Amino acid sequence: MFNFYTEPPEITPFTAALVAQRDSNNKPMTMVLEEQGEYAVGCTPSKMIDHACKYFGSSLKGRQDGTRDICGITHKAPITVDPLSGMYFFPTISPSSSQCTWIAHSHIDQVQKKDEYDTEIIFHNGKSIVLEISYGSMLN
Known part of the structure; x- marks a missing residue:
């Protein structure tokens, strides 16, 4: 059984992934994977990331602009929340999509190709998720 939040709780260094899903009414939601558990939130992963960035004095757009200015990455840019x-x-895909999942790089143990269109991410705590993204895109 999961806790379900309608407002985004804080993202912490223990947050491994914000996985995009749909609820029983087909509305976007997020399954938050933490080192020691998981819970559901009634908003998109990108909204959670934006909320966390604002908590630390910026915004998702501000962090994306910073990444672009420093690294030149314009699409699917990694960002620092804090x-x-x-x-x-x-x-994993464009952050403007409600199906965008966000992964914390520091929690990844392995990335494995499942098939042509799916990739498995295995975290340090042994949990794993399979995402509909090619292995090549995930490595990029």
Whole structure:
């Protein structure tokens, strides 16, 4: 059984992934994977990321602009939610999509190809998720 939140709780250094899903009414929601558990939130992963960035004094757009200015990455740019605590996340598809999942790079143990269109991410705590994204796109 999961806790379900309608407002985004804070993202912490223990947050491994914000997985895009749909509820029983086909509305976007997020399954938050933490080191020691998981819970559901009634908004998109990108909204959660934006909320967390604002908590730390910026916004998702501001963090994306910063990544673009520093690294030149313009599409599916990795962002820092809070550089002081080492919270860096990257999107699996365009963050404007409600199906965008965000992954914390520091929690990844392995990335494995499942088939032509699916990739499995295995986290340090042994949990794994399969995402509908090619292995090549995930490595990029």
